[in-house]
Amino acid sequence: MDQIKNLKYDSHGLIPAVVQDAETNMVLMVAWMNQEACQLTVKTRQVHFWSRSRQEIWRKGATSGNTLELVSLWLDCDADTLLVKVKPAGPACHTGNTSCFYRELK
Known part of the structure; x- marks a missing residue:
């Protein structure tokens, strides 16, 4: 847990976490x-x-049941962003889509 304490959190004590399906690699x-x-x-x-x-x-998923089971937790080279590889139980997006990234900007 020392690595967690040594992460580079922002001025609000937060760090961005990119969540990826461990099986499909979909963000x-x-x-x-x-x-x-x-x-x-x-x-x-x-x-x-x-x-x-x-x-x-x-x-x-506490209310929706669409939980994310941790498979592995990775940190980037600067220790200021996390990659969270998961096994999802249902859609990750509150809209019901598998991913929050379902709209292409054109």
Whole structure:
């Protein structure tokens, strides 16, 4: 857990987390984690995030059932972004889409 403490969090204590399906490599979503969310994710193997709007920790799928099971957690070369590889149970997006990235900007 020392690596989690040594991540480069922003001035709000947050780090971006890119969530990717471990089997398909599809990017499912991007969210924010703080140190506690990272620790809970590693401890429980269920992905937790920090809600900037509600100012609280949330476990993905707590209300919808569309959970994200942690497969592996990677950090980038600068230790300021996480790649969270998961096994999703249902769609990751609150719209019901598999991924939050379902619209192409043209």
